[in-house]
Amino acid sequence: MAFQEYFPLWNKLTLPQQQRIEKALRLRQEKEGSQIHGGDSDCTGLILVKSGRLRAYILSEDGREITLYRLLPRDLCLFSASCMLHSLQFDIMIETEEESVFWIIPPDTYRALMEESAAVANYTNEIMATHFTDVMWLMEQILWKSLDKRLASFLLEEAALQGKDDIRITHEAIGRHLGSPREVMTRLLRYFQEEGWVKLARGRVQITERAKLEQLAE
């Protein structure tokens, strides 16, 4: 399948617009754990995912991380092209969580399209609103929810993403997603194990009582 089928606005573009975007596009393939975007004055371009999974996160000065949202096939990421919008004044990092294939749309090409097409501009608005909703949800979690509830939510989400209840992930990686130290994660996971909700093994967390986690995450 080609770009045309992944980019929902394709049929709303004029032929010259379609040609411009086709000419500017680049397809990239990256192994698990590759840094795709990050750092201050970086303006990689828009990322449209063909296959695999990517993670958008922020990084504190002392190296702590927290996951903002995931990018799955057909997802478009704007914030890897923040130079495209004058008012976008923050930096995120993006890395692959699996081997991934994705297109990069150069920021200048996309910006020009947005300026001449109300359809592209409104689509961009909807994408930004989706990311905004994710981030607001995350902020409410951080502000009002205790870490055990957040861990339960995360494990359920991760099981859905990996398509199985036997999740392949380290305590350290969970800590990076939730913005907490590994030690705190290990302590909480052991508590979950004592309660019989999960079973821990090296590099794996297996959900054994899904109903309890769902109840806690509520």
Next chain:
Amino acid sequence: MAFQEYFPLWNKLTLPQQQRIEKALRLRQEKEGSQIHGGDSDCTGLILVKSGRLRAYILSEDGREITLYRLLPRDLCLFSASCMLHSLQFDIMIETEEESVFWIIPPDTYRALMEESAAVANYTNEIMATHFTDVMWLMEQILWKSLDKRLASFLLEEAALQGKDDIRITHEAIGRHLGSPREVMTRLLRYFQEEGWVKLARGRVQITERAKLEQLAE
């Protein structure tokens, strides 16, 4: 001064578009402390501030608040019209912090403009990016910055907004802005007072050592 001078896109609209927006507009005047927007299925419309000051915040289930951003003259707020964008799935509250005068643009009117005009759609993108930047800044503060640094930042910002170093605000209100209980605020403010950085009085916080607060907020 009229709406035309406050709405930066006025000259990019066609005459029929200008007439539609003029016909749909409402001008409102509200006292300090009025609830302008909030609650679940609410879609008040876009708010364009003429004078005064408003506050956008979120509310937890158990009634705790945190300030997201302030709206000053010429600021436009999109999230009081979240029904306008399908992907915007979160709710904020808005109240006046001073007596304020503002226009309400009905969501349907604005949405129609956005769909036919790339200029309006791109302007909306920039506004959303501005709010997004504010919220990301706030999230980084909450995640990585200790409360004393956040309090110092808040007092300096508040002094700038009120145009004087003798700030009129209660400990409880500061707690609402920062998402912390009043008791915690009082304890921190007393510590600031002992250090000689502020002077406390009923309903007031006076900054006495601005340089120290600036250093802490850095």
